[in-house]
Every structure is written in C-alpha cells, then in structure tokens.
Amino acid sequence: MTNTALTRRTLLPATLLSAAGRARGAGSATWRAGVAAVTITPRQSMWMAGFGARTKPSEGILHELQAKALALEDAASRRGVLVTADILGFPGTVAARIAKLVEKQYGLPRAALVLSATHTHGGPLVVSPRPGSSYWRLNDQQWRDAREYTRELEEEVVRVVGAALNDLRPARLGFGRTTAEFGVNRRKMTDKGVRSFVPNPEGPVDHDVAILRVESPAGVLQAVVFGYACHATALVADTYQFHGDYPGFAQQWLENRHPGARALFVQGCGGDITTHPRGTVELAQKYGDTLAGAVEDAIKRPMTAVHGPLRCAWNVFSVAFGSAPSRDELRDQLEHKDPLARAHARAMLAELDREGRFISQHPYPLQAWQFGDDLTFLAMAGEVVVDYALRLKRELGEDKLWVAAYSNDVFAYIPSLRVLREGGYEGGGSMRAYGLPAPFASDIEERIVGKAHALVRRVRGK
Numbered sequence: 001m002t003n004t005a006l007t008r009r010t011l012l013p014a015t016l017l018s019a020a021g022r023a024r025g026a027g028s029a030t031w032r033a034g035v036a037a038v039t040i041t042p043r044q045s046m047w048m049a050g051f052g053a054r055t056k057p058s059e060g061i062l063h064e065l066q067a068k069a070l071a072l073e074d075a076a077s078r079r080g081v082l083v084t085a086d087i088l089g090f091p092g093t094v095a096a097r098i099a100k101l102v103e104k105q106y107g108l109p110r111a112a113l114v115l116s117a118t119h120t121h122g123g124p125l126v127v128s129p130r131p132g133s134s135y136w137r138l139n140d141q142q143w144r145d146a147r148e149y150t151r152e153l154e155e156e157v158v159r160v161v162g163a164a165l166n167d168l169r170p171a172r173l174g175f176g177r178t179t180a181e182f183g184v185n186r187r188k189m190t191d192k193g194v195r196s197f198v199p200n201p202e203g204p205v206d207h208d209v210a211i212l213r214v215e216s217p218a219g220v221l222q223a224v225v226f227g228y229a230c231h232a233t234a235l236v237a238d239t240y241q242f243h244g245d246y247p248g249f250a251q252q253w254l255e256n257r258h259p260g261a262r263a264l265f266v267q268g269c270g271g272d273i274t275t276h277p278r279g280t281v282e283l284a285q286k287y288g289d290t291l292a293g294a295v296e297d298a299i300k301r302p303m304t305a306v307h308g309p310l311r312c313a314w315n316v317f318s319v320a321f322g323s324a325p326s327r328d329e330l331r332d333q334l335e336h337k338d339p340l341a342r343a344h345a346r347a348m349l350a351e352l353d354r355e356g357r358f359i360s361q362h363p364y365p366l367q368a369w370q371f372g373d374d375l376t377f378l379a380m381a382g383e384v385v386v387d388y389a390l391r392l393k394r395e396l397g398e399d400k401l402w403v404a405a406y407s408n409d410v411f412a413y414i415p416s417l418r419v420l421r422e423g424g425y426e427g428g429g430s431m432r433a434y435g436l437p438a439p440f441a442s443d444i445e446e447r448i449v450g451k452a453h454a455l456v457r458r459v460r461g462k
Ligand SMILES: [Zn+2]
Pocket: 119, 231, 271, 383
C-alpha cells in the first residue's frame, strides 16, 4: 500500500437530530432508508480527471470530495442502493468490480445498485482499460498512483454501500420537481457547421430539478437526492485544487442547512449543457447555491408521497460505432498540430497492430427503478445529451420520470441523431478524448430509446 490516496478512512454515517424536526402529520413509514458518506479526496497530489488541457497534477483541496450511498428498502424487504460520487464518472470496469463485491458481501443484485457520478472535473483520474487520449501527459508514476487510487475508491464505495445498508430505519419518501435556470446549451450552429463550447441560449435545455426527499416518520430530513442536467465545469482547466464544482457546493449548502442529513447530487442528461459564464470559484458557488436554494424551497413544500413496491431492472446491450479511420488516415494524424490528436493516432495504430482491428461496439448498461405508481428512475450510461431527457420525458410521462445519466459507465458522449449528424465535440470529436475509434453509428438514438422504453415498461409492469 503506497501513500497514494485515501488515508482518511472514516465513514460518516448520518445521525438523526433528536426529535427537533418539523412534524408533518400522520403518514405511515412503509420504507426504511439508510444513508452514509465517505471522503474520497486523495491525500496527495494526483492527476485530475476531465480536461485534456491540464498540464500538471493537482495542487491542494478546495473542498472535500465524497461518495455517498442511499439505501432504500420497501415493505417487502426489496432493496436498492443509490451511490453518487464526486468524480468524473465510474468506468464500466470499475462499476462492475464494485457491483460484484456488493453482490457478494451484501446480496444486492446488479439491478439494485446505481453507481452515478456528479461529473465534477475537479476529482482525481479514475482509470479504465481505455482511459482515452486526454491523459497523454501522465508519466508512469502518475499512472500507478491513479490505478492505486482507483482500487481504493472501489473498496471505499463497497464500504459506504454497506454502511448505508446498516443504517436502515423507518422513512417516508417524497418526490417533487422544481426548476433552475442556469444551464445553457453549449452547441451553436455557424456558417462553418456546429461549434461546441459556445453558449447558445436558443439551444435545447432541461431546467427540471428532480428531488427525492427522505425523512423520518417525524419529518426530520435524512437525505435529499436532487438531479439537474448541466456539466459540472463551472470551474475550468486552470483550477488545480480538488473540488466538486457546482454540485459539490450545492450538496455542501444543503448539508450545512440540515445537519445530520446527506445531500446526493445526480447528474442528468447534461452532455451538451454548460454553466455560463464560468471559470471562477465564486461562479461555481453561485450556481451551487442557486440549485440548493431551489431544492430547499421544494422540500419545504408538500411533495408527492412515494410508495412501494420497489422494482429494479437492468439491461446491457451493445451500441455500435460507425466506420473507423484507415491506417493511412491515422498515419496522417500523427502529424496533427494538436498533441491530443497525435496521442489518439498513436493509441489507435497500436491497437490496430495489437488486435488487427478496432472495436466495433461497446456495452451500454441501462437501469430502471420503479417506485409503486409514483416514480420511475432511469439511469443512463455515458455523457448523454439533453435531447434524450426531453424525448424520454415526452414519451414516458414527464411527471413521473427522472432521467439520470453518467451512471454505471462513462465511456463516451451519447449523442442524439441530431447531434451525431451535426457533429462537433459531442457528436463525434470527443471520441478522441475517450480513445474510441469512431463516432457512433446512426442507430444510436433509436437503439437506446427503444431499450429504455422496453425497460421502463418492464418495471412499470405495463
Ligand atoms: Zn463531460
């Protein structure tokens, strides 16, 4: 064991305040809920995940990063655990190792464990077998440190799941929605085609804030889960302190307001959504405070009671890539002026030499939780663009559907057909950063939406 990462191993189970909570009148607690958190900030300098433009490892800590688990159990003892973490994303391999241990140690099936990331660009690099070309600057020691951190993170997440399950006690669930206006589309059409990373106030957005309130039978807040669709990049590449970006500030705000309770942020389909303006701690804090304030207002009001049973479903299918570049194209790319493009060409040529061909598809995990007739929680993998959330809510009923993304595997942007056709970063350019051979095939949207409909029908039993 090196001194790489997590030396602080204290779990922080939430403790309820004594009966100081607001009484909310009668209401039988048919649920049990448990919550726990663990600090996952590395204790030493490490390479940070997210921006290809970073030139050096981290320097210090702005605020702590955490992994949190909310365990829910219905009246028939069916359980589900939602994990959220202040990292860029759980790679599929990391999620699979965690899920396997969780199943072995706690008997929780894969469908009942959601592993979701806030997509902060202020966390450490978590390593996957295809880490992508954004990280071409790391030296061998930095890679070793990142792999070590990844293993320790896996252990910590397994432990925090166990701690949440150990914390189960009677609870009431409420669901509600509010809005926050700060997310802006970041793709703009110009004479020369689409440009990414340009705020476009006319582009599609999803300003919904979905909220799950978890409270004791006496009305004391135990946990609040809140979702919003917007990239956690209010702070940019020149911030080298570990931080949770606006979701980190929002969670902190709510936990300060409700001592003993935990706030869990769930990233939505914010692949092509940005904060604007951005680039300072003050702005990240402002967006976090805005979001937290909206959540606070909503949880003080009456919310829709959420009943059981809890039904969890999981489906993994493949998504296909379009035609890959030729060896000649990749050789030309070795001369590209962008070092990331050169690194990508080197990696792709090495893969071609090693394997004789490129991967043509990737597994795509999709997960749905159904809460009685009250709420469907759909967890999508990857950096899903906003078109998916808008379409799925339209087609499956926006009042009872919560669409989460960045869950269970973050291996690529997931463009809609519109975004794929328009191109730009989210449509295909980002495949380089992710170390993938080509943009998705043109059936990507229909394939994922079709599978989502089938999965939601399954958990809804209709
Ligand atoms: Zn992203």
